[in-house]
Amino acid sequence: xxxxxxxxxxxIRNLLEELLDLEESSHLFVSLxxxxxxxxxxxxVHPIYLKQKxxxxxxVIAAAKGEAGLREFRDNLLQIESFLAQSLxxxxxxxxxxxxxxxxxxxxxxxxxxxxxxxxxxxxxxLDVLIEILQQNRHFxxxxxxxxxxxxxxxxxxxxxxxxxxxxxxxxARNLPGSSSKVRYERRTRDVVQHFLKDLxxxxxxxxxxxxxxxxxxxxxxxxIAELRKFLSAEIDKQxxxxxxxxxxxxxxxxxxxxxxxxxxxxQMLSRQTLxxxxxxxxxxxxxxxxxxxxxxxxxxxKVHTLVLSSPFAQRxxxxxxxxxxxxxxxxxxxxxxxxTVEVDLRNQMEKLAEHHGAKIEIIQEPSFLDxxxxxxxxxxx
Numbered sequence: 228x229x230x231x232x233x234x235x236x237x238x239i240r241n242l243l244e245e246l247l248d249l250e251e252s253s254h255l256f257v258s259l260x261x262x263x264x265x266x267x268x269x270x271x272v273h274p275i276y277l278k279q280k281x282x283x284x285x286x287v288i289a290a291a292k293g294e295a296g297l298r299e300f301r302d303n304l305l306q307i308e309s310f311l312a313q314s315l316x317x318x319x320x321x322x323x324x325x326x327x328x329x330x331x332x333x334x335x336x337x338x339x340x341x342x343x344x345x346x347x348x349x350x351x352x353x354l355d356v357l358i359e360i361l362q363q364n365r366h367f368x369x370x371x372x373x374x375x376x377x378x379x380x381x382x383x384x385x386x387x388x389x390x391x392x393x394x395x396x397x398x399x400a401r402n403l404p405g406s407s408s409k410v411r412y413e414r415r416t417r418d419v420v421q422h423f424l425k426d427l428x429x430x431x432x433x434x435x436x437x438x439x440x441x442x443x444x445x446x447x448x449x450x451x452i453a454e455l456r457k458f459l460s461a462e463i464d465k466q467x468x469x470x471x472x473x474x475x476x477x478x479x480x481x482x483x484x485x486x487x488x489x490x491x492x493x494x495q496m497l498s499r500q501t502l503x504x505x506x507x508x509x510x511x512x513x514x515x516x517x518x519x520x521x522x523x524x525x526x527x528x529x530k531v532h533t534l535v536l537s538s539p540f541a542q543r544x545x546x547x548x549x550x551x552x553x554x555x556x557x558x559x560x561x562x563x564x565x566x567x568t569v570e571v572d573l574r575n576q577m578e579k580l581a582e583h584h585g586a587k588i589e590i591i592q593e594p595s596f597l598d599x600x601x602x603x604x605x606x607x608x609x
Contacts, residue, residue: 235338314335446482469493521605526605544556
């Protein structure tokens with residue numbers, strides 16, 4: 228099970244990279260994201276969403292692509308519905324499916340977390356929800372400890388990937404009365420606790436480096452957390468997401484639920500902070516840009532630290548087939564090499580370019596000022 232979950236993390240990243248590498252074609256590409264969790268009555272309601280949205284989409288495709296496009300969409304839909312009927316696992320709370328019968332392409336990813344419902348049909352896969360999954364669900368380390376024992380969890384999505392336990396059997400027993408024995412006892416206890424916390428820090432660092440976790444949660448008293456952090460390297464300590472002192476007797480599942488909720492809340496807060504930082508930089512004309520043309524220019528120059536996208540952003544644009552440069556729809560010729568451009572899904576191409584340059588991608592779910600600036604902006608490295 229542990230290996231499966233670690234492989235799932237790699238699978239999501241590998242699938243995203245694979246989809247980003249796909250070029251547009253004349254064949255239709257259907258992307259489907261479904262929340263497959265059960266409701267209060269224990270029923271899955273995703274078939275209702277899929278039936279309604281697929282029906283709405285068929286009218287759009289028929290108007291734009293004609294009978295051939297509608298037939299291709301229905302072929303893809305049949306393949307997707309067959310997968311959902313025959314292969315959807317009972318434990319899956321979310322699923323992402325990418326289908327293009329004309330290209331001989333079909334991928335399905337079952338997830339232990341719910342996802343935002345969405346269906347899209349275009350010349351390229353729709354990736355925004357897949358990027359949200361990577362953005363909002365970290366693989367992190369949770370440590371519950373005191374001076375006598377520790378439990379270390381590697382957590383990805385909603386699952387405990389790996390669990391390790393440490394104990395401190397060397398704590399001395401108080402046996403002799405008198406002030407001198409008390410001083411010796413306290414000194415001995417302090418030394419043993421320090422040694423235990425040092426070993427614990429090494430165990431945390433080994434796990435986080437081996438499993439490439441992206442955050443650390445420490446659960447214990449403030450005093451113990453402060454002592455443990457003295458033994459953590461700067462590289463690991465800067466990944467600290469959260470510290471708490473949970474009530475005694477809290478079960479592992481309750482701890483995990485509490486931690487996941489708090490980490491999610493803080494990640495949403497970080498998204499808002501990114502948006503606020505973009506607004507502040509724009510107002511001071513400092514290492515930032517917004518609007519489609521400015522964003523495209525800076526992406527292609529490799530200057531972008533963070534690409535900020537409004538969730539509804541779905542513009543199409545132009546791409547140079549020779550040098551790969553991106554432009555707005557009005558550009559029929561590449562500015563750099565004078566090659567005629569071709570129409571593309573601009574969002575996918577921008578996300579691909581951002582990934583190529585190692586830039587972060589931040590997707591803003593709520594309405595914001597960015598919606599009035601073409602729905603895109605960037606924080607710049609230089």
